Amino acid sequence: MASExxxxxxxxxxxxxxxACAIEAKLxxxxxxxxxxxxxxxx
Amino acid sequence: xxxxxxFEGNVSFDECSKEEYIKQMDDLLASHGLLEKxxxxxxxxxxxxxxxxxxxxxxxxxxxxxxxxxxxxxxxxGKPNKPGYKFPRAIRPRLxxxxxxxxxxxxxxxxxxxxTAGEYAYGLVELEDMQDCTVTLNYRKPTITRMNPMNxxxxxxxxxxxxxxxxxxxxxxxxxxDGDPGEERVKVNFTDGTSEVYERVVYAxxxxxxVDFLVNSKIDVGRWDEPLMDEKTMETNIKGLYTIGxxxxxxxxxxxxxxxxxxxxxxxxxxxK
Numbered sequence: 405m406a407s408e409x410x411x412x413x414x415x416x417x418x419x420x421x422x423x424a425c426a427i428e429a430k431l432x433x434x435x436x437x438x439x440x441x442x443x444x445x446x447x
Numbered sequence: 448x449x450x451x452x453x454f455e456g457n458v459s460f461d462e463c464s465k466e467e468y469i470k471q472m473d474d475l476l477a478s479h480g481l482l483e484k485x486x487x488x489x490x491x492x493x494x495x496x497x498x499x500x501x502x503x504x505x506x507x508x509x510x511x512x513x514x515x516x517x518x519x520x521x522x523x524x525g526k527p528n529k530p531g532y533k534f535p536r537a538i539r540p541r542l543x544x545x546x547x548x549x550x551x552x553x554x555x556x557x558x559x560x561x562x563t564a565g566e567y568a569y570g571l572v573e574l575e576d577m578q579d580c581t582v583t584l585n586y587r588k589p590t591i592t593r594m595n596p597m598n599x600x601x602x603x604x605x606x607x608x609x610x611x612x613x614x615x616x617x618x619x620x621x622x623x624x625d626g627d628p629g630e631e632r633v634k635v636n637f638t639d640g641t642s643e644v645y646e647r648v649v650y651a652x653x654x655x656x657x658v659d660f661l662v663n664s665k666i667d668v669g670r671w672d673e674p675l676m677d678e679k680t681m682e683t684n685i686k687g688l689y690t691i692g693x694x695x696x697x698x699x700x701x702x703x704x705x706x707x708x709x710x711x712x713x714x715x716x717x718x719x720k
Contacts, residue, residue, distance in 0.1 A: 421692030
């Protein structure tokens with residue numbers, strides 16, 4: 405089944421910058437985010 | 448690890464080993480309830496702005512994510528692999544490793560059989576402002592074997608309908624100059640004895656950089672394929688689309704990546720006030 409999700413911020417890459425963005429967003433009160441990474445596990 | 452750094456945002460880490468750093472970050476993400484926001488095993492090829500002004504991120508044929516803002520935090524710029532034969536000086540500007548120099552109306556050959564080659568080939572066919580290009584895909588093997596299912600499907604579709612010219616199953620032996628000085632083109636000599644003249648040849652032989660993503664997403668890039676953006680906000684030429692970290696710097700600095708994240712979030716918050 406097709407799905408469509410809407411977020412405030414999509415972060416592409418879960419390296420240091422991506423992780424920091426997620427945390428900064430949370431601290432700024434923005435919780436509707438998603439982070440994508442091609443790796444199978446955190447690097 | 449182990450380099451002194453000044454952190455300008457809310458995120459920092461203590462100097463430590465890589466393993467300890469990962470543990471620190473995991474703990475930090477967990478303490479903020481963020482681990483569930485991370486989706487692994489998911490490679491994103493591009494992001495485009497939809498009719499509703501939101502960025503569209505296609506996960507597969509059926510599933511998409513729409514976002515008000517996108518932050519690109521992918522890895523370091525890499526050096527693309529090059530073929531073994533020499534590039535004559537006069538046609539070097541026409542022998543490229545990404546699509547950023549392609550002009551509408553050119554006769555272009557993409558070389559390679561991986562995902563990047565496929566994305567370049569069908570991407571060029573699909574780009575509205577490149578409709579007058581003639582695009583050929585050259586791969587030394589006769590069939591596509593190395594692309595992911597989505598790229599295989601897209602590439603095959605355009606090979607089958609003739610919008611993408613099939614020059615597979617033959618290797619390139621070398622390239623030479625064709626034409627008078629100032630009007631040089633690339634004469635490609637194939638291993639089957641045939642030759643063809645192209646205005647541009649784009650190699651996608653692996654080892655490529657995130658420039659694929661940048662170009663596919665229509666982010667302006669500089670001479671060295673670095674994304675062009677506002678250094679205070681990290682926003683690119685596309686409003687709401689940011690690039691941070693190693694994709695914009697060759698310093699490999701975690702502190703810089705953290706600081707970039709801070710700049711981006713300050714900008715997003717300021718725009719939402």
